[in-house]
Each structure stands twice: as structure tokens, then as C-alpha cells.
Amino acid sequence: MGQGVHVTELPGVGTRYDVDLADDENRVSVVVRPGGTRYLYVFATRSAEPTAVLELTDEQARKLAAVLSATFYEG
């Protein structure tokens, strides 16, 4: 699982995870704050500035994770 994810500790901020994508153009990073809040950064260009930033609560992040991992079922 470690392969394809780069982890960077950001002292005082949290932990940053960079997920490798197939191409150079797109990148996605998640910053997990000690309290559980996640920041999702999407880079859809080569720019250092993210194309979009989303702040997610723990619950929202878990829902998005369930959908992404295809473990989401209506119930």
C-alpha cells in the first residue's frame, strides 16, 4: 500500500499524503489535521497552485472514501 503514496510530516499542521497518478499533469494530495479534518487538494495542471481545495470533516472524508473504494452501498 505504501507504493504510490508519498507521506510528508508537516510539523504543527498534520500529515500530507500525495497520491501518484498515471500522468504528470494531475496530482492529488490530502492533508490530515490532528483533529481529523482533511483537506483535499486537486492539481489538474502542472501549476503549484491547486485547481481545487476541499475541506472535509472526518465523516465527509469517510463517505467520499467509501464511494471511491466502491464499498458504498445504499442501505
Next chain:
Amino acid sequence: MGQGVHVTELPGVGTRYDVDLADDENRVSVVVRPGGTRYLYVFATRSAEPTAVLELTDEQARKLAAVLSATFYEG
């Protein structure tokens, strides 16, 4: 788990999942194609046009999901 996620079948395309966020400004949607490819749409404005779109393979989507759900550990 069903709460907070809206599911829409898109015939011939796949299944679309809209994850409720706290505010009206931001939205995130995932379209899962029959073959497993996911499209992540991030709406960081009220516009109908997504701010960013990412195409993720099954493996990439699972890695991002693991990071988001905080089940990712280096190993």
C-alpha cells in the same frame, strides 16, 4: 452510510455519487464506470462546471480512499 450520499444511475455511463458537504459552495461527485474507472469531480464554486476533474484507476481510487479514511499506514 446511505445518508449524505446521493446515488444516481447514469444508463450506459455508470453510477454517480454526490457526497453532501457542509456548505452550498462546495460539492464533490464521483462517477464509477462499469470497468472500475472513477471520475472525481470537485465543485469549489456554485457553478455547474466542475472546478477540477480527475480520472482515477481502480488502484489510484483505492489509495486515495485509504488516505481519506485515515486507514493508510506506511508499510
